[in-house]
Amino acid sequence: xxSTVNFSGDLLVILRHAPHGSSWLREGLDAALVAxxxxxxxxxxxQSDGVLAxxxxxxxxxxxxxxxxxxxxxxxxxDIESLYLDPEALERFGLGEQDLLLPAxxxxxxxxxxxxxxxxxxLTF
Amino acid sequence: xxSTVNFSGDLLVILRHAPHGSSWLREGLDAALVAxxxxxxxxxxxQSDGVLAxxxxxxxxxxxxxxxxxxxxxxxxxDIESLYLDPEALERFGLGEQDLLLPAxxxxxxxxxxxxxxxxxxLTF
Amino acid sequence: MxxxxxxxxxxxxxxxxxxxxxxxAALVARGHRLKCVFFYHDGVYNAARLAAPPQDEPHLYDxxxxxxxxxxxxxxxxxxxxxxxxxxxxxxxxxxxKSGHSVEPPFELTGLGQLIDLGREVDRLVxxxx
Amino acid sequence: MxxxxxxxxxxxxxxxxxxxxxxxAALVARGHRLKCVFFYHDGVYNAARLAAPPQDEPHLYDxxxxxxxxxxxxxxxxxxxxxxxxxxxxxxxxxxxKSGHSVEPPFELTGLGQLIDLGREVDRLVxxxx
Amino acid sequence: xxxxILNRPxxxxxxxxxxxxxxxxxxxLLLIEDGVLGALTAQVRHFQAIEGRLxxxxxxxxxxxxEGQCDASVxxxxxxxxxxxxxxxxxxxxxx
Amino acid sequence: xxxxILNRPxxxxxxxxxxxxxxxxxxxLLLIEDGVLGALTAQVRHFQAIEGRLxxxxxxxxxxxxEGQCDASVxxxxxxxxxxxxxxxxxxxxxx
Numbered sequence: 001x002x003s004t005v006n007f008s009g010d011l012l013v014i015l016r017h018a019p020h021g022s023s024w025l026r027e028g029l030d031a032a033l034v035a036x037x038x039x040x041x042x043x044x045x046x047q048s049d050g051v052l053a054x055x056x057x058x059x060x061x062x063x064x065x066x067x068x069x070x071x072x073x074x075x076x077x078x079d080i081e082s083l084y085l086d087p088e089a090l091e092r093f094g095l096g097e098q099d100l101l102l103p104a105x106x107x108x109x110x111x112x113x114x115x116x117x118x119x120x121x122x123l124t125f
Numbered sequence: 126x127x128s129t130v131n132f133s134g135d136l137l138v139i140l141r142h143a144p145h146g147s148s149w150l151r152e153g154l155d156a157a158l159v160a161x162x163x164x165x166x167x168x169x170x171x172q173s174d175g176v177l178a179x180x181x182x183x184x185x186x187x188x189x190x191x192x193x194x195x196x197x198x199x200x201x202x203x204d205i206e207s208l209y210l211d212p213e214a215l216e217r218f219g220l221g222e223q224d225l226l227l228p229a230x231x232x233x234x235x236x237x238x239x240x241x242x243x244x245x246x247x248l249t250f
Numbered sequence: 251m252x253x254x255x256x257x258x259x260x261x262x263x264x265x266x267x268x269x270x271x272x273x274x275a276a277l278v279a280r281g282h283r284l285k286c287v288f289f290y291h292d293g294v295y296n297a298a299r300l301a302a303p304p305q306d307e308p309h310l311y312d313x314x315x316x317x318x319x320x321x322x323x324x325x326x327x328x329x330x331x332x333x334x335x336x337x338x339x340x341x342x343x344x345x346x347x348k349s350g351h352s353v354e355p356p357f358e359l360t361g362l363g364q365l366i367d368l369g370r371e372v373d374r375l376v377x378x379x380x
Numbered sequence: 381m382x383x384x385x386x387x388x389x390x391x392x393x394x395x396x397x398x399x400x401x402x403x404x405a406a407l408v409a410r411g412h413r414l415k416c417v418f419f420y421h422d423g424v425y426n427a428a429r430l431a432a433p434p435q436d437e438p439h440l441y442d443x444x445x446x447x448x449x450x451x452x453x454x455x456x457x458x459x460x461x462x463x464x465x466x467x468x469x470x471x472x473x474x475x476x477x478k479s480g481h482s483v484e485p486p487f488e489l490t491g492l493g494q495l496i497d498l499g500r501e502v503d504r505l506v507x508x509x510x
Numbered sequence: 511x512x513x514x515i516l517n518r519p520x521x522x523x524x525x526x527x528x529x530x531x532x533x534x535x536x537x538x539l540l541l542i543e544d545g546v547l548g549a550l551t552a553q554v555r556h557f558q559a560i561e562g563r564l565x566x567x568x569x570x571x572x573x574x575x576x577e578g579q580c581d582a583s584v585x586x587x588x589x590x591x592x593x594x595x596x597x598x599x600x601x602x603x604x605x606x
Numbered sequence: 607x608x609x610x611i612l613n614r615p616x617x618x619x620x621x622x623x624x625x626x627x628x629x630x631x632x633x634x635l636l637l638i639e640d641g642v643l644g645a646l647t648a649q650v651r652h653f654q655a656i657e658g659r660l661x662x663x664x665x666x667x668x669x670x671x672x673e674g675q676c677d678a679s680v681x682x683x684x685x686x687x688x689x690x691x692x693x694x695x696x697x698x699x700x701x702x
Contacts, residue, residue: 011499014699016624020573021517021544022264022380027421027461034492048624049522049547057575061265062272062589063308067573086627092521094552094579113630116608121499122699123386123507136369139603141528145669146613146640147394147510152291152331159362173528174618174643182671186395187402187685188438192669211531217617219648219675238534241512246369247603248256248377251597258606260390262464263422265517265543272569276589277596292393295425298466302476307464334392334437336428336482346432350480352466374596379517379606381693388702395613395639402665406685407692504692509613509702524618 007111009082010040012119015050019068020061025053028125029071036078043082043119044075045112046104050125051089054100072101084115132236134207135165137244140175144193145186150178153250154196161203168207168244169200170237171229175250176214179225197226209240252283254372256365257293259380261310262303267296270378271313278321285372286324287314288365289357292380294332297325297357318356326368329359382413384502386495387423389510391440392433397426400508401443408451415502416454417444418495419487422510424462427455427487448486456498459489512537513599517606519547520556529605530559540587540595541566546576554581567592608633609695613702615643616652625701626655636683636691637662642672650677663688 013032017024029044036042046054058069075083083104090096090106097103107115116122138157142149154169161167171178183194200208208229215221215231222228232240241247255274259266274284289296301311317323333342336352339359343351353359369375385404389396404414419426431441447453463472466482469489473481483489499505514533520526526548529539539560541549548556549566557564565585571577580586587595596602610629616622622644625635635656637645644652645662653660661681667673676682683691692698 011496014628016522016621018519018544018547018574020265020570023262023421030460031420031492031495035496038493038496040496048621049519049544052547052574052576055575057578059573059575061268061573062569063268063313065265065268065308065573066306069575086624089521092552093547093550109627112628113633116628116699117630120697121505122697124509124700124702136366139532141525141618143615143640143643143670145395145666148291148392155330156290156362156365160366163363163366165366173525174615174640177643177670177672180671182674184669184671186398186669187665188398188443190395190398190438190669191436194671211528214617217648218643218646234531237532238537241532241603242534245601246375247601249379249604249606253596260422260425260465269517269543272589273592277593280590280593282593292390292422295390295465298482300468300473300476300478300480300482301464301466302468302472302478303464304460311466330434334431334433335390335425336431336441338430338432342432343430346430348430348432350430350482352428352430352480352482374599374602376515376596376602377604379604383692399613399639402685403688407689410686410689412689504695504698506611506692506698507700509700522620524620 007115007118009043009119011035011042012045012116012122014045014047014124015053016048016124018049018052019058020065024125025068029068031123032080033074033078036080042080044080045115046085048089051085052093054102054104055095056099056101132240132243134168134244136160136167137170137240137247139170139172139249140178141173141249143174143177144183145190149250150193154193156248157205158199158203161205167205169205170240171210173214176210177218179227179229181224181226194226251373252285253277254285254368254375255287256375256377257287257289257296258291259378260292260295264380266378266380267310274317284321284323286326286368288368289327290331294327294335294337297327297337297353299352299354315356325357326360326364327353327357328362332359381503382415383407384415384498384505385417386505386507387417387419387426388421389508390422390425394510396508396510397440404447414451414453416456416498418498419457420461424457424465424467427457427467427483429482429484445486455487456490456494457483457487458492462489511599513595513602514539515602515604516541517543517545519544520553521547525605526556533560538563538565538595540592542570546570549581549584550576550579551581554583565595607695609691609698610635611698611700612637613639613641615640616649617643621701622652629656634659634661634691636688638666642666645677645680646672646675647677650679661691
């Protein structure tokens with residue numbers, strides 16, 4: 001990740017939970033979408049099990065639970081284009097860029113604290 | 126732990142959570158007390174962070190939350206006397222027998238599966 | 251076989267309720283009997299009668315009721331866990347001087363002793379936790 | 381300074397509500413202003429009006445109300461998280477065709493936009509999660 | 511034979527360690543919900559001590575788009591298979 | 607300076623790893639609730655990378671009977687100290 005990238009914004013939402021197992025991911029994405037709709041500049045960081053939110057091929061749950069993959073499609077519509085991920089987490093699951101629904105920038109160790117410092121508000125989910 | 130110990134009983138309650146941080150520990154102890162009151166033979170296993178349920182010197186929380194130390198005093202009254210703990214978990218926190226409110230038998234690796242196999246019902250908290 | 255389920259997760263917040271309902275459907279389809287679902291810890295929130303989930307999500311409250319209606323499964327809620335979480339039936343509401351109630355049949359507030367009985371009466375008790 | 385709190389844990393199940401109330405008391409005692417507590421995820425259960433905890437435990441619902449009464453702190457509840465968790469005020473109950481309600485003032489059902497506004501308006505937003 | 515059921519992944523929670531320690535020589539472990547992350551080839555080493563006795567719930571893998579990444583050593587079962595596992599086990603123990 | 611707040615112990619949850627990775631060179635970490643288990647001498651090695659910037663909430667230690675086991679390298683603060691930490695920090699980030 002180039003050190004010239006601008007890591008600043010109004011809100012950083014950190015997504016640490018996998019889809020389907022809990023509502024954390026959906027509730028975090030909802031907060032991001034609402035902030036964007038309110039005109040804030042929003043960044044997303046997919047960290048830990050949260051990187052699985054980006055995995056291709058997600059479907060509905062057995063009771064018809066929607067999951068969050070369809071919500072990801074809405075990010076661009078809301079002008080949320082600063083997407084970051086923890087490359088170690090991705091590797092932990094044996095996933096590569098080609099397995100992802102959306103491109104997200106891999107953050108190196110030095111950039112993560114800068115990303116957090118650069119946003120006025122940081123919410124973790 | 127002697128291999129001649131009888132690990133059998135009606136209900137084994139496994140307590141894996143520390144006091145105060147959540148209601149798991151209290152709710153697990155409540156289940157054990159009720160089962161004992163119903164005449165069942167009940168064993169308790171303190172595992173992982175649950176070993177801290179046994180720590181001496183626990184107090185109320187800052188809002189007056191009771192915690193669970195007083196509930197432990199009731200175990201003997203309900204004839205719950207089969208108390209076991211995971212010695213690795215105890216060591217993980219630097220605690221020894223002298224730091225505990227109640228004596229609990231340290232289970233070796235081979236005994237833990239036997240304890241679980243020996244009880245008709247196992248509930249984890 | 252006779253089964254019982256113990257549900258400890260709040261609806262929607264964790265997958266526990268979904269998993270339990272799914273497992274319940276599969277076991278009755280295979281000819282087993284699901285005697286009772288016991289709700290404890292945050293699982294008691296499954297009994298809240300006013301749930302109004304979005305229409306494109308599963309309606310868990312209604313799904314529990316269907317389980318009861320179609321298969322006679324009892325829906326028992328730990329009363330101690332329920333009261334502190336604002337889940338009161340009419341009787342408890344009156345006893346505590348509250349107007350209105352949040353739990354109604356087929357959900358029943360019962361003591362933990364029912365869970366212990368359930369463990370004795372069924373062949374398998376399966377827990378779904380958050 | 382102006383503070384806001386975001387509470388995401390259910391009362392009694394996790395320590396989040398206790399910690400938030402304790403922190404709230406300390407910050408107003410130091411002369412700060414606590415503008416609003418926003419409840420999200422399972423934190424919305426803090427707004428359930430029928431809570432009847434044992435008398436030897438802290439009454440968290442009443443403690444939130446006191447915070448409002450004594451310091452003017454707003455108690456805002458995410459409406460989307462609340463509806464699926466059976467937390468409806470009179471208006472939402474009517475809108476969804478339900479008899480009775482589970483949320484009443486000083487708790488208010490509001491949109492997530494209020495959380496975003498809160499983040500803008502206060503100097504510090506502190507989250508208490510389960 | 512006892513069926514242990516685990517719904518947390520080793521990538522974020524250490525409860526799998528206690529579940530494994532509790533398992534006897536013929537006991538089985540079923541991964542469900544977020545627990546299925548542990549069935550991925552990149553994660554399954556955490557369960558090598560019970561190879562051949564590790565199961566994962568298909569619909570939880572597929573809802574997450576992970577069925578293709580599930581390790582070949584894991585026995586993938588559908589919900590009927592989950593019921594069968596509980597029939598075959600003398601009892602179940604849930605870890606969370 | 608950012609105040610990070612952690613309520614899970616390294617003995618059962620790996621979230622501490624992500625919290626540490628997110629911390630800048632002068633950021634501080636406050637352990638609260640079950641997170642204070644990480645402040646014990648036997649556990650504090652997990653936080654050695656931020657020695658001198660690790661805090662723990664006194665009332666959460668003492669409710670658990672653990673104040674005496676808290677490592678000397680940890681700065682123990684009461685709830686007023688918690689408020690002060692939030693005053694001094696530009697913002698807070700909670701990890702759970």
